[in-house]
Amino acid sequence: MSKVRVRFAPSPTGGLHLGGVRTVLFNYLFAKKHGGDFIVRIEDTDQTRFVKGAEEYIFECLQWCGLQPDESVLHGGPFTPYRQSERKDIYKKYALQLVEAGHAYYAFDTPEEIERMREVLKAKGSSSLQYDHHVRMNMNNSLRLLPEETQALLDKNTPYVIRIKVNPGEHVTFTDMIRGDIDFDTSNVDDKVLFKADGMPTYHLAVVVDDHLMEISHAFRGEEWLPSAPVHILLWKYLFGLDVMPKWAHLPLILKPDGNGKLSKRDGDRLGFPVYAMDWKDPITNDTTKGFKEIGFLPEAFINLLAVLGWNDGTEQEIFSLDELIEKFSLEKVHKAGAKFDYEKAKWFNHQWIQKLEVGSLKLEVRKQLEKNGIVANDDSYLEKVIALVKDRCTLLPDFIQQSSFFFTTPTHWDTEAVKAKWNNDKKEFFTLLIAKFNDLTTWDAISIENEFKTLATEKNIKPGELQLPLRVMLVGGKFGPPVFTIADMIGKDETIKRIATATEILG
């Protein structure tokens, strides 16, 4: 039984980023495909960075996406506690074990001392400014100090960190499920801090300890973690053995649409699209960042567009349901290179899903959109008919407002500019007569309405086409919407006549 986990920290300000959701998604797909458990872990390594409400928010996002974890800090499981701040003692135990075995050491250097070390290295023209085997014997740590000196510092409660001792000249290799064999020369790896002065572990220690204790078999994370992989491999070797180490997959990055670099929240603000799954309100600044959900994306589309950003099944298929993704997903087909995010294409996916989804499944969301604008759609079958008629023209959910509100309420203003230029007395007379004709009409359906309209137009010697646009604007309020005669049919005879009368008057 495999156990796949995603682990990530909310960003310093909170919110769940596109890349985060995609990492979760790939985890989920892999776990479900192989019948494994899907675990979501959230870190709060640094309390000052951890924003209140961030955990709940993240799980709300995942729920919206349909990615329910089997185990998580909120959903429980056999390995509680899951929150890192509640596991401090566990990490400390392993950190000390490493010191004991000679794979790690106490370091008492102050930030200023480390800064000074870097200055010296820089002055010497050294190619690396890391705290590593080149410099550690010049520093204030238990490797250089005599055991008594170290003990004395410890006894005096001198602040310390625990660093991993990386021996140079060795090779650390592992097989990444996406990238294949990766090789690192330990000469370039620095003595990373494992355990911080505040008693919390760094990611490096925590990820290894937790993955072991929670029996994780597969670990997925972003490509940005690749450079620190050798530290994690070394820790696995020292602590639990490489034979029980999980398999790694380093996912490609999602990049800015323009320019270069990782996609960030600021890019969304700057270019006018969301980067978070759902609206996130920063509890400190009270700033709200727009989410895909609130801007009108369907979860199906959101998942779909994320899945094909960096993955492709090798066929021409682009639209996938979550079930299809589970069936077809494979890590071998995941790209190695980062992909730029394209909002235009993202919207196209949503449009496709609106077309694909049945009217019934759209009803709830459309009703919500209408209600937000004060339109109550009580009649279920009427609402369904409207949705079927307008969904072709909707890309985002709020598009349903413009495309269908006139089916429920009389327009409050008319785009008179669209007709005014060609408006004249003949046309005015036509519409006045049309009202009378409509009044006498016994069968009210699209075909009868159209026939009546065209017959009168021929009688009056006006091209029907010249009159259709005015009629549309009268009924709809603007130059959009489904076929006019269908609209007239739908809104009913009285309402049609009323709108024609009102608008004719306005046009003068």
Add this chain to the structure above:
RNA sequence: GCCGCGUUGGUCAAGGGGUUAAGACGCCUCCCUUUCACGGAGGAAUCACGGGUUCGAAUCCCGUACGUGGUACCA
């Protein structure tokens, strides 16, 4: 600077020694529609560069360039 990873149209991408180098988004033209769309038919646009290997390279190898990530008591 050093280390890692990458590089097929503007973007997402298929293709992994012999292809007219798929497809999608976007853009343009036309058809359908006297609204806006949907739909349909076309079009412009790509193998980063230089060396090898080979009868033959987008595909394999080596350089270079470029991009990106890391280089924190952040994750």
